[in-house]
Amino acid sequence: MPRRFCTSFTSEMIPENPYLLLTPGPLSTTKGVRASMLQDWCTWDHEYNQIVQEIRSELVTLASKTNQYTSVLMQGSGTFSMEAALGTMMPRDESLLLVLSNGAYGERMVRIAEYMGIDVIKQTELEMQTFCLEDLEQILQVNPAIRAVSVAHCETTTGILNPIEAIGRIVKQYNKLFIVDAMSSFGGIPIDMDALEIDVLISSANKCIQGVPGFGFIIFKKELIKQCQGNARSLSLDAYDQWEVMEKNEGKWRFTSPTHVVRAFGEALYELQLEGGIAMRHARYVENQQCLVKGMEALGFTCVVKQSLQSPIITSFYSPLSNAYDFQTFYDRLKESGFVIYPGKVSCIDSFRIGTIGDVYPKDITNLLEAIKEAMFW
Numbered sequence: 001m002p003r004r005f006c007t008s009f010t011s012e013m014i015p016e017n018p019y020l021l022l023t024p025g026p027l028s029t030t031k032g033v034r035a036s037m038l039q040d041w042c043t044w045d046h047e048y049n050q051i052v053q054e055i056r057s058e059l060v061t062l063a064s065k066t067n068q069y070t071s072v073l074m075q076g077s078g079t080f081s082m083e084a085a086l087g088t089m090m091p092r093d094e095s096l097l098l099v100l101s102n103g104a105y106g107e108r109m110v111r112i113a114e115y116m117g118i119d120v121i122k123q124t125e126l127e128m129q130t131f132c133l134e135d136l137e138q139i140l141q142v143n144p145a146i147r148a149v150s151v152a153h154c155e156t157t158t159g160i161l162n163p164i165e166a167i168g169r170i171v172k173q174y175n176k177l178f179i180v181d182a183m184s185s186f187g188g189i190p191i192d193m194d195a196l197e198i199d200v201l202i203s204s205a206n207k208c209i210q211g212v213p214g215f216g217f218i219i220f221k222k223e224l225i226k227q228c229q230g231n232a233r234s235l236s237l238d239a240y241d242q243w244e245v246m247e248k249n250e251g252k253w254r255f256t257s258p259t260h261v262v263r264a265f266g267e268a269l270y271e272l273q274l275e276g277g278i279a280m281r282h283a284r285y286v287e288n289q290q291c292l293v294k295g296m297e298a299l300g301f302t303c304v305v306k307q308s309l310q311s312p313i314i315t316s317f318y319s320p321l322s323n324a325y326d327f328q329t330f331y332d333r334l335k336e337s338g339f340v341i342y343p344g345k346v347s348c349i350d351s352f353r354i355g356t357i358g359d360v361y362p363k364d365i366t367n368l369l370e371a372i373k374e375a376m377f378w
């Protein structure tokens, strides 16, 4: 059970944020989360290690109802954990990784594999579309060396939600490891790792759990991680070694850990529970996103991804066609009114993005829409 970490500061003691972050992380956090970072704590102390253990166990509880999973925390941003996961799960032999890629984060997994000398092939799809399952089957049929298939759940490039249930079914039919980059979805969209037969899930502190940046985490099957000793291509990103040390020494990290960030994450988990858990948080994000799209369409904007594939996490909009429009001016105007939006990342389209995650509520979206209406100068 998560517990409260900030007890000694009252709300008046914590400064207000200068603006609301409508980005895919780091995102706007609560005063409670920020307050929990205002003191210094020892890193090897028993009390701190206890917090780490509680966090590890709570992450598993959020992802699974059985006891076949375990978790490890890893210093760095989400990409570090992604790299640790791939580098540790793939043995140093001829086995092949298949990456499903329909955006920048799929491409990043491919680059990670290439850097680490992991044999990799990819199935690509246009960024506004999700994967052809017949093609996936075909690739699995003709490449028996594939050991693992990895895919981003919410591809944050566009905000598209890839159908991990349907993909996982095929991956398991061919008896492959199923690795999910749930960086921008875990905590904001219910994921049942048992039901989806996910072997490895990667996410980070500063996305839907609503902590601050500084570490990522990997949730994997116990039986799997036990077989991964000696695979890693990097000492600091050896997820097996990090896991083994955390297990044996009950919450100890191998190298300096982000103590403040860890406490903030503990507080964030407590607040997630207060909100009613992932299902309730998901409902709030969905409401935020629906409110956003309705308002934006009324202002004449068009979504890049069709609604049936759209996640509640982040939404891409086509840039206005007018020659008078430029993103920077639009951005600056909104920032002045207290809202920070995000540039687009879709390769072949001029777009911008608005996130609907973090300590953000439908009334904030209503205020944002007012600000956008006033900021439209084109």
Ligand SMILES: *Cc1c(COP(=O)(O)O)cnc(C)c1O
Binding pocket: 024, 025, 077, 078, 079, 080, 082, 105, 152, 153, 154, 155, 156, 181, 182, 183, 184, 204
């Ligand atoms: C945020 C994110 C990552 C990790 O990015 P970092 O900048 O390293 O934290 C990876 N995959 C997806 C889908 C993401 O949204």
